[in-house]
Amino acid sequence: xxxxxxxxxxxxxxxxxxxxxxxxxxxxxxxxxxxxxxxxxxxxxxxxxxxxxxxxxxxxxxxxxxxxxxxxxxxxxxxxxxxxxxxxxxxxxxxxxxxxxxxxxxxxxxxxxxxxxxxxxxxxxxxxxxxxxxxxxxxxxxxxxxxxxxxxxxxxxxxxxxxxxxxxxxxxxxxxxxxxxxxxxxxxxxxxxxxxxxxxxxxxxxxxxxxxxxxxxxxxxxxxxxxx
Numbered sequence: 695x696x697x698x699x700x701x702x703x704x705x706x707x708x709x710x711x712x713x714x715x716x717x718x719x720x721x722x723x724x725x726x727x728x729x730x731x732x733x734x735x736x737x738x739x740x741x742x743x744x745x746x747x748x749x750x751x752x753x754x755x756x757x758x759x760x761x762x763x764x765x766x767x768x769x770x771x772x773x774x775x776x777x778x779x780x781x782x783x784x785x786x787x788x789x790x791x792x793x794x795x796x797x798x799x800x801x802x803x804x805x806x807x808x809x810x811x812x813x814x815x816x817x818x819x820x821x822x823x824x825x826x827x828x829x830x831x832x833x834x835x836x837x838x839x840x841x842x843x844x845x846x847x848x849x850x851x852x853x854x855x856x857x858x859x860x861x862x863x864x865x866x867x868x869x870x871x872x873x874x875x876x877x878x879x880x881x882x883x884x885x886x887x888x889x890x891x892x893x894x895x896x897x898x899x900x901x902x903x904x905x906x907x908x909x910x911x912x913x914x915x916x917x918x919x920x921x922x
Contacts, residue, residue: 736817737774744770769813776810777819780827788826790852790897793859793904795830803830820844822853829856834863838880845887854888855898862908878911885912 744767751759783803786792795803807814807827814824821844828837841857844850858881865877885908888898899919902908912919 773813784826790901851888851892858884866907
């Protein structure tokens with residue numbers, strides 16, 4: 695009888711643990727799926743808006759307006775495709791899976807950023823993705839600006855971690871002691887916000903360890919960084 699009771703308790707605990715892990719995995723999967731769907735839904739809405747404008751102009755027999763809107767729509771679709779290519783390249787950085795791209799990926803990203811210059815609006819690519827792209831190219835100022843926009847909209851731990859890396863990059867590339875201190879404070883504050891948004895994430899620690907400038911600042915400020 696005692697053996698049966700012990701076995702039953704073990705089974706109940708195992709089922710509970712499995713249920714908890716399944717729930718966590720489901721929540722993460724749902725969040726990632728929503729993040730993946732969002733830009734495509736926004737694209738569809740804008741595409742429908744362009745088509746509605748074209749249809750309206752055609753009904754009015756306004757050929758100049760039809761031509762203008764078609765031209766704008768084609769430009770939008772071109773920028774959209776560029777944005778999707780950029781997002782694909784920087785996805786490992788945006789997800790904190792890595793802190794650096796390969797030489798080939800960096801060259802491709804740089805070319806795409808030049809191609810999309812002036813037209814990569816929030817409707818085409820998110821501020822977090824743009825921040826990750828600039829970070830990958832060591833453009834720390836533009837990266838910080840984009841990530842400030844991203845973190846003002848929602849408490850995304852990845853965006854905060856990327857912002858911390860951007861500010862640590864700024865700190866390591868300035869000779870002005872006042873600016874250096876300002877950037878270091880911003881880096882620490884951003885990383886703290888990332889930890890608040892996701893306190894048990896090992897990805898945050900792994901990412902910090904992979905960014906030498908951020909690792910140095912955090913350890914100097916008393917953070918205990920370990921891989922596990």
